[in-house]
Amino acid sequence: MADIPQPRPATAFWRTITKLDRSKINTWIAFRNSLGVALPLGIGIAIGEPLGAVAITTGALNVSYSDGRDPYGQRARRMLTWSILGAVAVFTGSATGKYHWAAIVVAAAWAFVAGMLVSISTRAGDLGLNTLVALIVFAARAAFSAKDAAIAASLVLAGGLLQTCLALLFWPLRRREPERQLLGQLYLDLARDIDPQSGKLTDLPVSTLSPQAQDTLSALGRDHSIEGERYRLLFDQADRIRLSSFILARLGQALRHEKYDDTPDRQKAAECVKELLEITPNLLRRVGDSLGADRPIEGGPDLLKALDVVFEKAHCQTSKADPLLETELPSAVDTLTGQLRSVLELAQHATPEGLSEFAKREAAQPWKLQVTNWFGILRANLHFNSPAFRHAVRLTVCVAIGDAIGRGTSWQRSYWLPMTMAVVLKPDFTTTFSRGILRLAGTFVGLVLATGLYHVFPESALTQLILVGAFTFLLRSIGPANYGVFSVSVSGLIVFLIAATGVTPKEVVTERALNTAAGGILALLAYALWPTWERMQVNESVAAMFDACRIYFRAVLERLEREDPSLEANLDQTRRDLRRARSDAEASVDRVSAEPGIKRERLNCLTSILAHSHALMHAMMALEAGELATEPGNPPPELRAFAYDVEFTLYFLAAALRGSAAASETLPKLREDHSRLMQVRKSFPPAYEFVLIETDRLTTALNTLREQVVRCLAHEVATQPSAQES
Secondary structure (H helix, E strand, O other): OOOOOOOOHHHHHHHHHHOOOHHHOOHHHHHHHHHHHHHHHHHHHHOOOHHHHHHHHHHHHHHHOOOOOOOHHHHHHHHHHHHHHHHHHHHHHHHHOOOHHHHHHHHHHHHHHHHHHHHOOHHHHHHHHHHHHHHHHHHOOOOOOHHHHHHHHHHHHHHHHHHHHHHOOOHHHOOOOHHHHHHHHHHHHHHHHHOOOOOOHHHHHHOOOOHHHHHHHHHHHHOOOHHHHHHHHHHHHHHHHHHHHHHHHHHHHHHOOHHHOOOHHHHHHHHHHHHHHHHHHHHHHHHHHHHHHOOOOOOHHHHHHHHHHHHHHHHHOOOOOOHHHHHHHHHHHHHHHHHHHHHHHHHHOOOHHHHHHHHHHHHHOOHHHOOOOHHHHHHHOOOOOOHHHHHHHHHHHHHHHHHHHHHHOOOOOOOHHHHHHHHHOOOOHHHHHHHHHHHHHHHHHHHHHHHHHHHHOOOOHHHHHHHHHHHHHHHHHOHHHOHHHHHHHHHHHHHHHHHOOOOOHHHHHHHHHHHHHHHHHHHHHHHHOOOOOHHHOHHHHHHHHHHHHHHHHHHHHHHHHOOOHHHHHHHHHHHHHHHHHHHHHHHHHHHHHOOOOOOHHHHHHHHHHHHHHHHHHHHHHHHHHHHOOOOOOOOOHHHHHHHHHHHHHHHHHHHHHOOOHHHHOOOOOHHHHHHHHHHOHHHOOHHHHHHHHHHHHHHHHHHHHHHHHHHHHHHHHHHOOOOOOO
16 A cells, blocks of 8 residues: 655744635625724824824724624623723733833733733633733833823724724624525534435435535634634534434334334334434424524433433333343434434524523633633643643743843834734744744735835825725634734835824834844744654644543532542542643643644544534533532432443543544443333432433534544554555
């Protein structure tokens, strides 16, 4: 067998820096952001107050980076947070700027916090970076009194609030999400295919997602928000329902085989299968309608009752004398009904009403049990083994050194040196070097372009205003899709913004080129001393997350069985370890996605693993939350057997990702374990009903994780080059 050709690193790296992610291009957002930047600048120039106008414009520009397509309530909270923290950064920098050592210490401390924020989310990391840049820029001006610092902060806040108002202008219209529309259509198409009248049921396993759906799925890869991962879970469950329906249809054919046509038990079982296959497309159509119309699911409780009825009927038809009725029918029905229940719950929480309900329920939990609690995530990542902590330390040292160098030289506008270092440095090797190269190249191209435009167009306030708006539009429309375009745009924008204050572009171009080059080169040299190739570590990061899940789950089950003060401390520790492990896995997958040579199929598998691990983690935390309202008891043997198999499965997944030959071993059948739990539900105290609900969710999530890990490993084996020709 011939070696599989692999792209050379230089070729793959070139693809990384020239990639244009079209899913991030949005002209409407760019237009309103450009308006928010140009409007105060034009008014300020008209009334003869260009300096104040530039401060307001700066606030509007900084907050524009937080604009997005997400629900208005979430967008409003985020943009207000950016506006307020941006103003705080401006005041802090302005007030401490004239005291060199104080300014350096404050910048270093802010850099550490900004670096740690990447452990929470990409948006949180961007917030930290943008406020750090604002702090550095305004600290470099150095001549502010406390009163002037407050005025500058107020102007920046006003710009941020203006940009926020423009982003929320059409809130009453509640624009539908592209992802929601695509998901709704996906479920409507699936309902049509699964409908027994369609005649397509036997072709389902070979069906694949459309290219548009694949692109949307890839675009969700770095979105680790609750909503983003809920969308990914809905994508994945659609594929699993497709396969489960096919298996159930084939089972129905076997039950109706002419050889057994006169067997009453099989006839009744076949009727159960037929009934479930009729309920399924109806349920999926309602889910699709709900997602597409952005409204609650019609008749959701009735659909759940219908599923429960079929579930009970199927388990009444079991027969030890018939293998199809003893094992295959209950297993197939359990699997499909579990997936459908999961989809119903996910879709109900994907609507605005559902999101609000979920947020309220999450907020009602003790803070340490809230999956998205920022403090818990930051606390868990205060550890030198955390990539976020290492990035924070690296960023702190580099910003402090860059700021000290800038203040120790006679260069004009030397704040661009530490600012460039802060912008270029990222947690991973590839992104740092690609951004470094693009930042340097884009800066020089942007400066040359700005110089040419300055000489071509007549010098006037109107010309400057038009060019500021044009560069902002380019920055916010195509800039998010390619960092090189972003660097070109921001360089031209800065030149004409400063020109509005009376400084000629010729002066700005030389100073910016010198400081940006120095800062970019120093940042690249600093990272070269501590590089990391994430592709060699991503499997270990995900495996460590599974280990942490297993240990936490064991602690939760111990707390269910007995009450012991030492268990509470152990639960807290294992929960923090799980948070840190999952943050590490998220960061690792994000980093590997930017490295040259990563295959799209493997990346999709990794991001799907992360999404379903969130569902798994949430089910485990819900188990712990349920324990707070109940007394420890003596669970039935079926629960212990289920818990043992859950731990064994998690152990297997971690071992398989580390390259163990155990990947070929037969795993326990968790759905059968859960079915036995359901059969003995009467032995559970009424207060322990939550155990049955959360173990059902846990089973669905873990079964999907098994499929994703096996698929990921199979892809790795298939793409490894052979050492010899066969």
